[in-house]
Amino acid sequence: MRILNIKTKYLLIFLIFMSCTMFSQEQNYIPYRKGKLWGLCDINKFIVIQPQYSSISSYDESIGGFHAEQNGRFGIVDRNAVMIMPFISNIPISVEGGKYLVFDGLDYYYYSIKTKMRLDRYIKQESYPVRDSGWENYNPLDRNNAKLTLSRDDLDDDDLNVLGPYDHDGYQLNYKSDFIEITEGDTYIGIYIPKLKKIFINTREIAYVGWQFYKGKPYILTTNHSELFGLVDEYFREIYPIRYTTINLIDDSHLVVLSEPDPNNKNNVIFKTLLPNNKVLYGKFEPAVTLWKNGGPFQIYYTVIDGQKNYAGEDGTLYFEG
Structure with a gap:
């Protein structure tokens, strides 16, 4: 019985450690605003990026970081407060097919997530119109x-x-x-x-x-x-x-x-x-x-x-x- 208790104890410690490890792989920092400028700070309010951006998003798991905006252009700051994509997009950068999708004001281009280099031009696929008013499934008699x-x-x-x-x-x-x-x-x-x-x-x-x-x-x-x-x-x-x-x-x-x-x-x-x-x-x-x-x-x-x-x-x- 003593052996079982010891095993249970260490299993609980292991599970707690694993849960903490998994949790720590998520968001490290919090958007911080001073006046009209934005940066990042940690949970204790220690500033890791001085307020300098016109906006910064909440943490976006799909890109593994924050959408930062400066002079009307968007880039990406990763979870470690490192700028990994410069301010090159007119809209927040998204991920599609394992590549960044950037709009430069004229057209959409793919960028490599690994090298950050521009790849081929994005070709929009033909699709049926999407009704997005939010009322499509509404039935007043329901x-x-x-x-x-x-x-x-x-x-x-x-x-x-x-x-x-x-x-x-x-x-x-x-x-x-x-x-x-x-x-x-x-x-x-x-x-x-x-x-x-x-x-x-x-x-x-x-x-x-x-x-x-x-x-x-x-x-x-x-x-x-x-x-x-x-x-x-x-x-x-x-x-x-x-x-x-x-x-x-x-x-x-x-x-x-x-x-x-x-x-x-x-x-x-x-x-x-x-x-x-x-x-x-x-x-x-x-x-x-x-x-x-x-x-x-x-x-x-x-x-x-x-x-x-x-x-x-x-x-x-x-x-x-x-």
């Missing part, structure tokens, strides 16, 4: 394309018992996708959530207008005369006060994205993102890639500024400034 709503047939006996005081001609039940609005004439009474078997009745100060699960727990969206939003749990305990223009609980990545009115500009809102570790990033961030730091996974997030992705780490480190 219920899968519409957000399904509840109906009375979806309710069980327990639902009907709870709704009993409001299930008559004096009230209206408006069926939504996962809850029921209760109204009385022009008065909004509250909502019933079948999954929770619970009614949330409005008060003078708070109205309940929706809900969702987040990390396995239900949360109910609230509002008032201000037309801003807040959040409570199923026991009516306040999670966020009513002061936000939007509250977005993103369950798959465990992010919370909040926006508030900008006190200095009534036409603007200010976003902030709450990370799973409760760190706060100012802006609207989404997961980008997971890298390694100090032997463990380290999540990188991105936000779009002026049409380009800007990056931040799970510890709050911003890989952009100015």
Whole structure:
């Protein structure tokens, strides 16, 4: 048994080592912006390429590096921060048939990935037109394309018992996708959530207008005369006060994205993102890639500024400034 335990121990160490090795073969660096110029830095914000490009892409596995742009031309910086293709293409360089494909402004040419020398001219193959509007498979009669709503047939006996005081001609039940609005004439009474078997009745100060699960727990969206939003749990305990223009609980990545009115500009809102570790990033961030730091996974997030992705780490480190 002792021998088996030792073997298991070393097998686990080997598997961990292999996973780290495979992971380290991917992206080493992160696009870094200072003002309007871009370079590369490592996960600790150590600059490996000083900001000098007009843009630089996220890591592109298909080319094994980053698309860098300078003076309207694109080149490639590899995963080790080495320029491996000069700024010769009017569009980002791609890979086709094991060769780089470059557009020089007049025509497309192949370049050798190994020698970086220009090869033969690219001849476009005849092909049928591709419909790329994104609507080709849309059928307005297909219920899968519409957000399904509840109906009375979806309710069980327990639902009907709870709704009993409001299930008559004096009230209206408006069926939504996962809850029921209760109204009385022009008065909004509250909502019933079948999954929770619970009614949330409005008060003078708070109205309940929706809900969702987040990390396995239900949360109910609230509002008032201000037309801003807040959040409570199923026991009516306040999670966020009513002061936000939007509250977005993103369950798959465990992010919370909040926006508030900008006190200095009534036409603007200010976003902030709450990370799973409760760190706060100012802006609207989404997961980008997971890298390694100090032997463990380290999540990188991105936000779009002026049409380009800007990056931040799970510890709050911003890989952009100015």
